[in-house]
Amino acid sequence: MIWVNTVVQGLMLGGLYALFATGLSLVFGIMRLVNLAHGDLIVFAAFAILVIVEVLGLDPFVSALLAAPLLFAAGWALQRLVLNRVLGRDILPPLLVTFGLSVALQNGMLEVFSADSRRIRSGALESASVALGPVTLGMLPLLTFASAVAAIFLLNRIFYATALGRAFRATSDDPVTASLMGINPRSVFAIATGLAMVTVTLAALYLGMRANFDPSIGPARLIYAFEAVIIGGLGSLWGTLAGGIIIGLAQTAGAAVNPEWQILAGHLAFLVVLLVRPRGLFPRAFD
Amino acid sequence: MGARVTVATRAGRAAGIAALALLALGLALPAFAGRAMIQDLFFILTMLTLAQFWNLLAGYGGLVSVGQQAFVGIGAYAMFAGVILAGWDPVPAILLGGLAGLALAVPAAWFAFRLQGAYFAIATWVLAEVTRLSVAQWKALGGGTGTSLPREATSDMAFVAAIGRLFSVREAAARDILAYWLALALAAATVGGIYALLRTRHGLALAAVRDNTEAAKAVGVDAVRLKWLVYLIAAFGTGLAGALVYVQKARISPDAAFSVTDWTAYVIFIVVIGGIGTIEGPILGVLVFFALQSAFADYGSWYLMALGLIGIAIMLFAPRGLWGLIADRTGLHLFPVRRRLETGHATTRGD
Structure with missing residues (x-):
C-alpha cells in the first residue's frame, strides 16, 4: 500500500504548488503579465511572517493575517509605481523589470536575513497527524490542501459574483472598452x-511552516507555479489546482523511485503535458 | 542618375576601420599586457559574445529567453565529455560545445515555441533546469559535484607550448593567452557575423517581424522560420562560448555551468544597460558592467541588488539603454543596418 501513500502525499504537495500558482494565474489572467519575481515575493512574504512571529511572539496564522494587508499594500504599490508604467503591447519591458526585481529582492533578502535556512515554527501542528484508513496524513499538508481549495473557491466567487470581479473580467477582455464604462484599468490592475x-502570503505561510526556506529558493517556486498554471490552462483557477496536483504527484512519484529524480520528474510531467495539450488541460474558451 | 538602396554611412566605415585596428591591437596585446589584463579581457570578450547572442534573440528576434544558461552549460559539458571520455584536445573540443548547443536547441525550440511571449521566457528556464538536473545525473562527468579537466589534457593542449616559447611565459599564462585569442576570435566573429546577418534580407525580415509581426507576415516573411534561425544561431554561439569559458576555468559543476545569475542575469543586464536591439548596445554594456564589477563586486549581494535596481530604472526611464541615449543625441550609428535610398544627386535620410 506504499503507492497509496505516495499518491496522497503527492496530492497534498500539489495543494502547496497550487497556492504558489494562484497569484501568478490571477495576475496573468487579468493583465497578461508574467511576474518573474513571483517566487521571490513568496519567499519575501515568508520572511515577513517569520519576522512578525519572532518579534511579536504571535502564532504563525495570526502573523500571516497581520502580514496579508501589508503585502497587499506592497503589491498595490508595486503595480502602481512600477509595473503599470511598463505594461503595453511589448512584452519585453515588464519581463525585464520583474527579472530585475527578482535579482534585487533575492540579494536584498540575502543581505538582511543571511543565507541561513529558516523555518516558521508552528508548535504541535508540526507533528500532528490524522489516520485515514491505510494512510496517515500530516495535519499541516492537509491544512495546506484545504487552504488551496478554499482560496481558489473564494477567488472564483470574487471573479464571478462581485462587482470587483466583473471589473477584473471586463479589463481582462478589453481594457479600452472597460475604461469607457468607468473602470480605471490601472486601479483594477x-x-x-x-x-x-x-494569496502569496497564504502560500508563504505554508511554505515556511512545512520546510526550511532561504533567500535563494524563490526561482524554483516560480517554476513550479508556472508549470501548474500552464498545465491547468491559462485563466482557469481550478485548472491551476489540477496543474499543481499533477506536478505534486509527479514529484512524489519520482522521489519514490529515486530521491534525486524528484524535481526532474515534475519538470518532465510538465513537458509531457505541453507536448500533448499545448494549451493546458482546461483552457478558458476565450483567450 | 541611378538610385540604389544602401546601408553604408561615413560613421559606419570609420567604425569598421577602427574595429579592424582594435582587432589587430587585440591580437598583439599579449606581447606587452600582463596576465591579469589578459584574464579580464577574456571575461569581457566572452560576456560580450553571450550578450550579442542574447540581444540577437531578444532584441531582434523578440524571443526573450531566461534559459541561455542551458546552452552555456551543455556546451561546456560537451567539451568536457570530448576531453575526458573521447580523449580530444580541449581546443577542437570547443566545437563540440557549439554542436551540443545546436543539438539541444532543436528539441528545446520545439517545446518552447509552443508558448508565446512571457511564457516562452519561463519555458526556456524550465528547459535549462531539466538540462541541469539531467547533466547532474551524468556520473562519468562527476554528477552533481562536477569534475576537472585532467592535468595531461591541459598541459598538452594544442599551441600552448608554442605560445609559451613565443612570449617566454609559463604554461598557465600561455593557456590564458590562447583562451584570450580564441575569445577575441569568437567575439569578433560574433559581432561581424550578426552584423552581416542583419544586413542580409534575413536581417531586414527580422526587423520587420520585430516591429510588426502581422504586417511582416502579410508581405511574405516566414516568421516561424526566422525564429528557428535566430534561436539555432544563438544556441550554437552560446554553446561555443560556454565551452571556451570552461576551457579556461578547467573545472566544472552543474550549478556553476548552468548558473542563471552568471550566464543569463548578467547578460540581460549588459544588454539592457547598453541598449537592447543594437549591436553597439552590448559592447557599451559589457564595458559598463566590467567597470561596475571591478569597482563594487566586493560588496557581494548589495552589488547584485544594485544591478537589479539599475536594470529596473533603465527599463523605466531609458528603455533603449545608454546607447539609445547617445544615438538620440548624436544620430551616430557605428553598425548601420538601416536601408536608405541613395539617388544620384540627393541623399534621402530615413530611418
Missing part, C-alpha cells in the same frame, strides 16, 4: 496585484 500578494 493594482487591486489584482494586491490580491495576488494576499
Whole structure:
C-alpha cells in the first residue's frame, strides 16, 4: 500500500504548488503579465511572517493575517509605481523589470536575513497527524490542501459574483472598452496585484511552516507555479489546482523511485503535458 | 542618375576601420599586457559574445529567453565529455560545445515555441533546469559535484607550448593567452557575423517581424522560420562560448555551468544597460558592467541588488539603454543596418 501513500502525499504537495500558482494565474489572467519575481515575493512574504512571529511572539496564522494587508499594500504599490508604467503591447519591458526585481529582492533578502535556512515554527501542528484508513496524513499538508481549495473557491466567487470581479473580467477582455464604462484599468490592475500578494502570503505561510526556506529558493517556486498554471490552462483557477496536483504527484512519484529524480520528474510531467495539450488541460474558451 | 538602396554611412566605415585596428591591437596585446589584463579581457570578450547572442534573440528576434544558461552549460559539458571520455584536445573540443548547443536547441525550440511571449521566457528556464538536473545525473562527468579537466589534457593542449616559447611565459599564462585569442576570435566573429546577418534580407525580415509581426507576415516573411534561425544561431554561439569559458576555468559543476545569475542575469543586464536591439548596445554594456564589477563586486549581494535596481530604472526611464541615449543625441550609428535610398544627386535620410 506504499503507492497509496505516495499518491496522497503527492496530492497534498500539489495543494502547496497550487497556492504558489494562484497569484501568478490571477495576475496573468487579468493583465497578461508574467511576474518573474513571483517566487521571490513568496519567499519575501515568508520572511515577513517569520519576522512578525519572532518579534511579536504571535502564532504563525495570526502573523500571516497581520502580514496579508501589508503585502497587499506592497503589491498595490508595486503595480502602481512600477509595473503599470511598463505594461503595453511589448512584452519585453515588464519581463525585464520583474527579472530585475527578482535579482534585487533575492540579494536584498540575502543581505538582511543571511543565507541561513529558516523555518516558521508552528508548535504541535508540526507533528500532528490524522489516520485515514491505510494512510496517515500530516495535519499541516492537509491544512495546506484545504487552504488551496478554499482560496481558489473564494477567488472564483470574487471573479464571478462581485462587482470587483466583473471589473477584473471586463479589463481582462478589453481594457479600452472597460475604461469607457468607468473602470480605471490601472486601479483594477493594482487591486489584482494586491490580491495576488494576499494569496502569496497564504502560500508563504505554508511554505515556511512545512520546510526550511532561504533567500535563494524563490526561482524554483516560480517554476513550479508556472508549470501548474500552464498545465491547468491559462485563466482557469481550478485548472491551476489540477496543474499543481499533477506536478505534486509527479514529484512524489519520482522521489519514490529515486530521491534525486524528484524535481526532474515534475519538470518532465510538465513537458509531457505541453507536448500533448499545448494549451493546458482546461483552457478558458476565450483567450 | 541611378538610385540604389544602401546601408553604408561615413560613421559606419570609420567604425569598421577602427574595429579592424582594435582587432589587430587585440591580437598583439599579449606581447606587452600582463596576465591579469589578459584574464579580464577574456571575461569581457566572452560576456560580450553571450550578450550579442542574447540581444540577437531578444532584441531582434523578440524571443526573450531566461534559459541561455542551458546552452552555456551543455556546451561546456560537451567539451568536457570530448576531453575526458573521447580523449580530444580541449581546443577542437570547443566545437563540440557549439554542436551540443545546436543539438539541444532543436528539441528545446520545439517545446518552447509552443508558448508565446512571457511564457516562452519561463519555458526556456524550465528547459535549462531539466538540462541541469539531467547533466547532474551524468556520473562519468562527476554528477552533481562536477569534475576537472585532467592535468595531461591541459598541459598538452594544442599551441600552448608554442605560445609559451613565443612570449617566454609559463604554461598557465600561455593557456590564458590562447583562451584570450580564441575569445577575441569568437567575439569578433560574433559581432561581424550578426552584423552581416542583419544586413542580409534575413536581417531586414527580422526587423520587420520585430516591429510588426502581422504586417511582416502579410508581405511574405516566414516568421516561424526566422525564429528557428535566430534561436539555432544563438544556441550554437552560446554553446561555443560556454565551452571556451570552461576551457579556461578547467573545472566544472552543474550549478556553476548552468548558473542563471552568471550566464543569463548578467547578460540581460549588459544588454539592457547598453541598449537592447543594437549591436553597439552590448559592447557599451559589457564595458559598463566590467567597470561596475571591478569597482563594487566586493560588496557581494548589495552589488547584485544594485544591478537589479539599475536594470529596473533603465527599463523605466531609458528603455533603449545608454546607447539609445547617445544615438538620440548624436544620430551616430557605428553598425548601420538601416536601408536608405541613395539617388544620384540627393541623399534621402530615413530611418
